[in-house]
Amino acid sequence: MRTLIRLEKGAFVVGEDLFAMVGPDEPLPAGPVILPLRRFQAEGAAVLDEGRALGVRLEPHERVEDLAYDLPRIAVVALAFPKFRDGRAYSAAVLLRRRLGFQGEVRAVGDVLRDQAFEMVRCGFDGFVPADGSGAQDWAAAAGRYRHVYQAAADARAPAFVERRG
């Protein structure tokens, strides 16, 4: 069982993962589930009608905009990193937070490494399932690597040009 690390009010904590990640063809288990996009579109309404919490998993080629209408009903958007070098999910996370106003959990799944913590947090991720055995402390250290940032992103950090104005 992999660890889920949550970023809650600025602190990295090991969180309890209440959601079962369900594949395209697996039988639907009881309780909260994270479904692939296709399956969400087919079965999501029924799951929600049962009063269950629901998440959606997006592969990098799937457009986050396609979820826009449903976002208020979704608790978790899990963005997949098939390889750590595949950076499409960073844009997806930024769009979820800044353009679509998503308030739920944005979770990084797949080839998720501590050395990406800084970028992920800045792009609005707040749930992490590390693939490298790293823990909450490692994530806190990597995410806090830089005292300043140069550009606005999806987090609350003030860019250098704002800091300079004092």
Next chain:
Amino acid sequence: MGVYQYDLIDADMLRDRAEAFRDQVSRRLSGALTEDQFKPLRLMNGLYLQLHAYMLRVAIPYGSLNSAQLNRLAAISRRFDKGYGHFTTRTNIQFHWIRLKDAPDILDALAEVGLHAIQTSGNCIRNTTTDPYAGAAADEADDPRVWCEAIRQWSTFHPEFTYLPRKFKIAVTASAQDRTAARVHDIGLKLRRDAHGALGFEVMVGGGLGRTPYIGKTIRDHLPAHRLLSYLTAILRVYNRLGRRDNIYKARIKVLVASLGAETFAELVESEWRSLDGEMLDLPDVELARIRGAFAAEAFEPRPLRSEIFEGAKRSDPAFARFARRNVLAHKKPGYAIVNVPLKAPGAPPGDCSADQMEVVADLARRYSMDDVRVTHAQNLVLPHVKLDDLPLVFARLQAEGLATPNLDLVSDIIACPGLDYCALANTRAIPIAQQIAERFADPEMAERVGELKIKISGCINACGHHHVGHIGILGVDKKGEEFYQISLGGSGAEDAALGSILGPALSASRVVEAVDALVDAYLAVRRPAERFLDTYRRLGPDPFKEAVYADADQA
């Protein structure tokens, strides 16, 4: 002085980066990180594992150095390398003989003078390049370095654009004469004023060299200058989401732009850009003014247009006169000049510079050029602000260090990649070919008679030596273990950008120099007055040149 000085925030960024890398190197040396895990981390710090040793690529943001920085590079090359460095076409410097355990100390030493190796490798936004004559050229619309510095800050540790499909290179030019090869960049930006005097950028996207070369397409004629960063964000976001990731050779933005078509790509960018309003992406005017102020502080003295010292020296010393004719260019301020310092001495690898040479140039910059040195896309150095009165002195010191070859843009001013001598990818030796050509045309009178002729040599199809845009391009290819060289003609990376066409079958290494010789002879025989090699080729096409190189191939 008139160069952007890092403030406390900029300095903290470099210190934090150096500290993080020290931790990663110690984890690697202790075995806590495997080479596989360490590789992406070292690449983000410009550290490559090459044929013989580690290579460290140090960023020189928009090719601008002060004397303290250049002196520090000299000191690093002495202490940690073999006493020299190699300036690249991205206006960076590479040290080719680095030990891993020294890398953190080198980054610390660099950070002390505001230098670093951030984003000099990896699939991220690389060092932005600009006109080496920025702030000195008379024909620029405004100082392009202001925008380069804005891009430097915006692109540094950009969280969304650290894992792009492929590397990403931006060039900014502000003059009619393009000295940055903007049209063969992922993004080329041309700063200019519209009919009402407002500053804006022509935005060119999707140019590039490598295996499949493209000339960039203009997707915006006049982007209001203060909207630059949001527009770049839109382009990068479209590319990050849609660029190919299944094939490294099709992953550059040029392939996306070509496959969608420039118009469709532009529509996607415009649509994304309109959605970005109000996201605090563009720099506020006060920040732009702060950066602009840092570059505006050059204290030029009022001076007469004509210098008797300069004129007298030209009359009495033919070598100086030739250097002045070839390597010294007009400055926007009367009484000043731009001095090109070639790193192309006959027999030396293009772009190589010894520690002693760096220190001499640093000293000259401090005394005579407002503490400002530039690195050029063509792998030379520039002292951008020298008083005419000081030119004879500057020339004498350069000459004593082998830095006064009067060959700017001439046949021996060759761009070449490091080639098989250093690079794990190359299949041929680019540097010895460059050296042989330079030696053949070492006679300065001969070279001057031939005139502007840009030769560019790549050791393999990755095209780091930009052979596609050489007036004469030379590409090394491997044929059953033997080194061959393919010649192309008619390329240009300047404002008249074009890709060269292959002339004929590849030649063996021993025939390259005689082929260049034959091309030059053919040109001299048919050129019109004041016509460059490139123009003659464009007028007449390949036939006379093909004839010259291949006519007696059967007997050879």
